Amino acid sequence: MTRIQVLWLICFGIVGFFLAFPFIYGGRDYEYIMHICITGFFYAILASSWSMLAGYGGQFSFGHMGFMGLGAYGTALFSHYFYLSPEPTGLCTEFAFGDQYFIIKNPVGVTSSTLTQDCLTKALENWNGTVEVTPMPIVLGILIGASLGALFGFLIGMLVLRLRAAYLALFTLGFSEILRATISAEIDITRGQAGIELPHLFENGVVLFGYEFTKTDKIPPYFVMFFLLLACLAILAWLAQSRFGLFIRALREDEDAAAALGINIVRYKVLVFVITCTMAALAGAVQAHYIGIITPNNLMIMQMSLVVAMAVIGGLENFAAAAIGAIIIEFILEMLRNSFVIGGVEVDMTIWRLVFFGVLLMVTLRFYRNGLITPIIEYFTRAHVAAETVAKRSSESSNSPTA
Amino acid sequence: MEFAPIFWWTTLWLLVWGIVGSIGTRRIYLAKDLDTSNAVLMGALIGASLGPIGLLFLWLKTPEASKKLIILPSLLTVGILMTAFALADPENNCVSNSSFVLSQITNGLIIGIIYGLMALGLTLIFSILGVVSFSHGEFYMIGGMITYYVTVVWFPGISPIAGILIACLATFILGALFERLFLTPMYDGRIERPVEYGILVTFGLAFTLMYFVQAVAGSNPVKAKRFFDFPRIRFPSKEDPWLIKTSRGNMELFDTVSISNPRFIAAVISILVLLGLLFFLYKTWTGKALRAVSQDREAAAIAGINPHRMNMLAFAMGGMIAALSGATLVQAFSWLPHVGLIPAMRSFVIVVLGGLGSLPGAFFGGIIIGLVEAAGTGCVPDPQKASSYIPAYGMIVLTLTLLLRPTGLMGRRFASGTHGKL
Structure with a gap:
């Protein structure tokens, strides 16, 4: 094989x-x-x-x-913000869309009193469960x-x-x-x-x-x-x-x-x-x-x-x-999320793991420029052989006196 | 507070004619085989300020009318925008309250000097190494953190100057070490694309430093005490004496401009450091060598300067300058491990605006950004939105600069790292 x-x-x-x-x-x-x-x-x-x-x-x-x-x-x-409804709400911006109504909900702020005060919620309250709106x-x-x-x-x-x-x-x-x-x-x-x-x-x-x-x-x-x-x-x-x-x-x-x-x-x-x-x-x-x-x-x-x-x-x-x-x-x-204790000092791994990760990133960049997985793939595809040949040829041509 | 459409229509008008002007002028310059480096900016500004008539005039008399036509149209464009804003929203604090405007401008200037100092470090690194350091914000953060730990936690009562010096020393060593360990392969062609490598590896450093500090110091905000007590100064003042000895005083000038103590101290330190830096760069041998390397690496090497050592010095000094501005500001803002993000991006904006690699450009760019941010926070009608948009103001300036004049205000076309490429 x-x-x-x-x-x-x-x-x-x-x-x-x-x-x-x-x-x-x-x-x-x-x-x-x-x-x-x-x-x-x-x-x-x-x-x-x-x-x-x-x-x-x-x-x-x-x-x-x-x-x-x-x-x-x-x-x-x-x-x-967009819904389909069989009935017009009369409160929201809406367009007829086939036999349905295309409803655009109005934006409301984030304060807790206004969270449910958009026009569609009001309309649904008025209908009292008689109308089903379809989300997109x-x-x-x-x-x-x-x-x-x-x-x-x-x-x-x-x-x-x-x-x-x-x-x-x-x-x-x-x-x-x-x-x-x-x-x-x-x-x-x-x-x-x-x-x-x-x-x-x-x-x-x-x-x-x-x-x-x-x-x-x-x-x-x-x-x-x-x-x-x-x-x-x-x-x-x-x-x-x-x-x-x-x-x-x-x-x-x-x-x-x-x-x-x-x-x-x-x-x-x-x-x-x-x-x-x-x-x-x-x-x-x-x-x-x-x-x-x-x-x-x-x-x-x-x-x-x-x-x-x-x-x-x-x-x-x-x-x-x-x-x-x-x-x-x-x-x-x-x-690596699990924290552990060494000599009475609790090491909070939720942060430290990211530190190691950053160091790993820098070391990979510095010493394994092609990453850690690529060399494995290249071992199988033999791409490195082609790359070496190219490198050898180009170094030969640059060393030759005519170049 | 309804925002009248007149402002948006004016903005649209400016935009449309600016775009038409920038594209058209570039085309005409290309057709006449002229240098297009200024054409886009000039076309955009004249289009925006004078509209179609100005453009027609510019296009008909292309090479003759083209010299020195940047300042006037740019002032005119800003003027038109301001007038439109004043007409649209006459109630705004920015329009009706002159003392508010004055104090915003003063504060913008003061914070702009500090921004400029930090950006100076970034531009120093870029002009020597040709790398945009993505870890600049983390050096800023570490500088503040070390100053806080030295003056508050480890040695309470120590002079803040000592704290700042320790922070500078630590970041200088850190920068030098990092440069030796990770940036050296960039210089001798061992790496195919050194600029991208530099970006990625400094990005990695930023990531590591940020989480390291978060792991060590926790993520609760800290704040250092004021470095120096400050008498209350009020000038001119009728009822009180103009100087009152109190520990929590601020400065107030002409009843309108009020400057808080920490910012004032930070600005004074920044100006002193800036002067020291200018002396170092222009009067000492090492400084001259640094500038020589930034102008021409090979020529400097021939003249007996070791460019590799200058690389180390530049990176370490750049990081130290960022740390210094962090150290001066830790008394003004509360400090968190990810506090460096916004200043880092602001520094990017400033160096691009001033021209990557240009030292005076960084300083003036800093002041411009300080003023733009002051205007943005002061004038946008909804104060909550205004503060949320703070990072965006600078980024809009960055986008405009990159589109209109990528070399920046004072950029050299052939800064050593870029070799003339953008």
Whole structure:
């Protein structure tokens, strides 16, 4: 068996393991482990799409969490403010929509006395239970969130065309911060720091293969997130080995040279932004529905640093390594939560684990520039052999007297 | 308080003609084969201030009319915005209350000097190493933390100057160590993309430091005592003597401008440090060597300067300057492990506005940002929203700068780290 076949076997083994995991695992902390898995998949999507953007495309965007937040807040606001009702309320802004009425709820502040004083609640009180309003389908909200991510990815991609390296990092960081400040400040609409609540992914439960799942069961969101991750990885794999992947890597190495070779810089730079930001927004929207609440703190730079660290420790220039790294690190971080006592001093691991994690990030960057997972993958694909050959050839040509 | 639409319409008008001007002028400059580095900014400003007529004039007389046309239109644009704001909201404190405006401006200036000092550290690092240090805010935070621990927890009663000095020493050593351990592979081509590596590894340092301090010091806010007692100064004053000896005095000038003691002390220390820094950079051999490396690394090496040692010095000094501004401000604000985030981003804004790598640019950029933030917090009608938006004001300035003039106010096109690339 060749090494590459072993690699495929391992891949199928991992996918198969995660497919079977919810059914074979029977520990007492089942719900907790499942939650870590789902969060791990969520971070894996973010880390792998960020590695495509930064590792392949060379666009070190620090606004990835901003796009995640765009997706999450897009679907949150959509499900929070829009409803369908068979009767006109007479209080809200509403339009006839087929035989239904499309209702836009008015924004109310966050003080406890006004929390339930929006027009729809009043209308429901007046009807006294005679009318049922339908919330918007969650899938539509998630799609809207994802398209918001795509739209802003396009805009940001267009704006940063002329910016490189440090300027790009600062600009995207600025975008993310403006977004966070706006969400925190517009309390009337977004409820600010209190966060906005979302319906569960399957609010009315779901029936799969004869089994009935309630809205808080972990298995449906587990598979939604897992298949989303697989889909994202498949798209990224296809992109990476196609001309697109070659082009954006050429952009990363030397923009002017790439342009001289006939690559449409504008198109590919914007495209890589749109694709990766859509993935981030999609992941954010699904995760927000799974968690059930989204607050502006999810957009913080510290959350971004987690994604960066996962991608770097896994392997920045290999999206699969970034994804695997993200899942592993999420597990390690959760496992390290337990505090312990040494010599009468209680060590609060909830904070210390992040310190070790930061040190690990720096050491990885310094000594294992390709990350910790990429070398393993490269061992099987023998990519390092090709790289060594290229390096040897280029050093030979630079040492030759004619060069 | 209803916000009249006149302000928004004026803003829209400015935006539309600004965008038309920036895109059109750049096109015309490109068509005539001229240097476009100023065209975007100039087009945007003239479009915004003078509208279509100004643009037509600019476009018809492109190369002749183009010189020195930045200051006047920019003042005009600010003037139009202010007039529109005054017309839209005549009741606002910013419009009707002149003493409020004066005190906002003074406070903006004072805090701007402190911002400028912190940004100076960042720009020093950038001009020598070519790296934007993402751990700058954490050095600021550590400086404050160490000063707090020295003056309040470990040695109560010690002079605050000693606390500041210890903080400076500690961060200097930390910066030098970090540079030796993690940044050295950047210099000799062992890393393919040194700029990105620098960003990521300083980001890692920021992450580590922040959680380290949180683990050691906890996440409760702390606050140092005032460094120096201060008599109440009121000038001119009719009923009382102009100087009253009290420990909690503030300064009040002409009945309108009131400056709180901690900020005043911080500003005075900042100005002293700034003068010291200028002396160091322009009069001593080491300072001259630093500037030489920032201008041309190879030429400096030929002249007998060790650029690697200058790298270490620059990173350590940059971190120390951030720590110093943190140390002076720990008496003014309450201190938390993640207090460095907003100042770090503010420093980014300032250095980009002033021009990455430009030392005077950082100082003037700091004052501009101080004034913009003072205007933003004072003038936005809803005070709660105004304070929530504080990080956004600077970011809007950053966005505008990057779009209109990425080299900043005083940026050199060929700062050593960027090699002319943005």
